[in-house]
Every structure is written in C-alpha cells, then in structure tokens.
Amino acid sequence: MTTIMIDAGHGPETAGKRSPDGVLREFSFNSAVAILVKRYLVEEGMTVVFSHKEQEDITLSERTKLANRLKVDAFASIHANAFGNDWNNANGIETFVYPAASKESVTLASLMQKSLITACNRADRGVKKADFAVLRETRMPAVLIECGFMTHREEAALLMNKAYRVQCAKAIAFAITAWVYRGKR
Template identity: 65%
Template sequence: MALLILDAGHGPNTSGKRSPDGKLLEFRFNSAVAQIVKHCLVLEGVNVIYSHENGRDVPLPERTSIANRLNADAFVSIHANAYGSNWNDAHGIETYMYPQASKRTAILAEQIHSSLILACGRKDRGVKTANFAVLRDTKMPAVLVECGFMTNREEAALLLSKAYRVQCARAISFGILNWLFREKLI
C-alpha cells in the first residue's frame, strides 16, 4: 500500500500567514484541503499520514523527519500564496519542487499542477523550483502547491469558500492518484 505524507504548510500560529484583512488564516485553508485530500486518497486505498498538527506549529525538520523515517512514497505540502502583506494583483496557482529533484518528482509536480489548473481555472504560474526545506530535506518525491494568493481579493474569497477548497483537494488527489498509478504503487 502506498504511503503519502500530507503537509498543511505552516502552522496554526505562524505569524503573518493570513490575508491582509485577517479573515483568511493560511493554516485553516491548508488543513481543510489536506483533510479532504486524505479522505479522497484513503477511499482509493492510499495510506495517508499528516506531518502537521492542529494544535501546534510543527518545525520543518520534524515534518521532513516523519516522512523520511516512515519511508513514504511521496510528500505533498499544501499552501495558499501571498505577495507582500497588502492587497495586490498577484494571482494564480504554482507548484514547486527542489531544483535537483528527480524525474519522478517532476512528474508528480506536473500531475498535481495540471490537475489543479484544469479543475480550478486559475492563472497557470507554472511548475517552479525552490530550495524549500520540505522539498530539500525529504528523501522521496516532494512537491509544494500554492493554490492561490491570500493577498488577492478575488482569490482570498475563493480560498475562504468550501467549494474552492473541495475543488483544490479533488484536483490534488487526482494528480497524486495518477502519479501513484503511473508508479505502480496502487
């Protein structure tokens, strides 16, 4: 049975991770989407473990250590993006992988990203590389998705809506399942 680590990026008390009006806390979006993704994947026979906790900010080394210790098949970190701390026009979806990532990771990133773009209809900001700890310090394919900008009024409203959260979660699940099927892990 495939093992996936889901990470609701940041933590419930991480400062600054909110919309300019304070109505949207990033962790609430991230964890709500992660919960739906887990439900979708478990129905398909995937074992899913969270690297985050609702009551505390789990340090990044602890998050990656969990994934490495359990020898997970993949690690997916869910986020809402921000550009500065004020309202602005930055918008769209982007997906990240480590610069020296494997071909398997690139395929996972592309599967999830293309699924999100198709399902959500937001601007395609592309699959990018970054030296984020959860991508760099994991031993398995790892990606980080940014589902929209908290600093964009239109996208902040979407990120607050249950319908958009379900859209994002189903798209992420679909991309993961396509990748797992391709890898012959399910």
C-alpha cells in the same frame, strides 16, 4: 501499499501567514484541504499520514524527519500563497519542486499543476524550482503546492470558500492517484 504524507503548510499560529485583512489564516485553508485530500486518497486505497497537527506549529525539520523515518512514497505540502502584506494583483496556482528534484518529483509536480489548473480555472503560474526545506530535506518525491494568493481579493475569497477547497483537494488527490497508478514511485 502506497503511503502519502500530506503537509498542511505552516501551523495555526505561524506569524504573518494570513490575508491582509486578517480574515483568512493560511493554515485554516491548508488543513481543511489536507483533510479532504486524505479522505479522497484513502478511498483510493492509499495510506495517508499528516506531518502537521491541528493545535500546534510543527517545525519543518520535524515534518521532513517524520516523512523520511516513515519512508512515505511521496510528500505533498499544501499552501496558500502571498505577495507582500497588502492586497495586490498577484494571482494563480503554482507547484514547486527542489532545484535538483528527481524525475519522479517533476512528474508529480506536472500532474499536480495540470490537475489544479483544470479543476480550479485559475492563472497557471507553472511548475517552479525552489530551495524550500520540505523539498530539500525529504528523501522521496516531494512537491509544494500554492493554491492561490491570500493577497489577491478574489482568490482570498475563493480560499475561504468550501467549494473551492473541495476543487483543490480533488485535484491534488487526482494528481497523486494518477502519479501512483503510472508507477512513478
């Protein structure tokens, strides 16, 4: 059976991870989407494990150690992006992999980015490489997804919208399912 770790990035009390007006906390978006993704993947017959907890901040090290210990088949970290601390025009969706990522990570990231852009109709910022701890320290295919900018007024409103959260979750689940069924494990 395929096991996927879903990571609602950051935590409920992570400092600074909110919209400029303070109305949207990033973790509220990340965790809501994670719950939906889990539901959709379980419907596809997969096992889903969360790396985060709803009531406390879990360190990046604890998250990656859990993924490695459980030997999950893939790791997907869900985020809402930000550019600075004030409202600005940076917008769109991007997916990250580690600079020395495996072919399987790159395939998953490409599927993820295409699925999110198709479902959410936002600007395509592409698949990018970054030295993020959750990508560097995991020993399985891993991606980090940025579903829109909390510092862009229109996208901040979308990130708080239930319908948009469902769109993101379905797109993420679709990409993971497509990746699994392509045999890229």
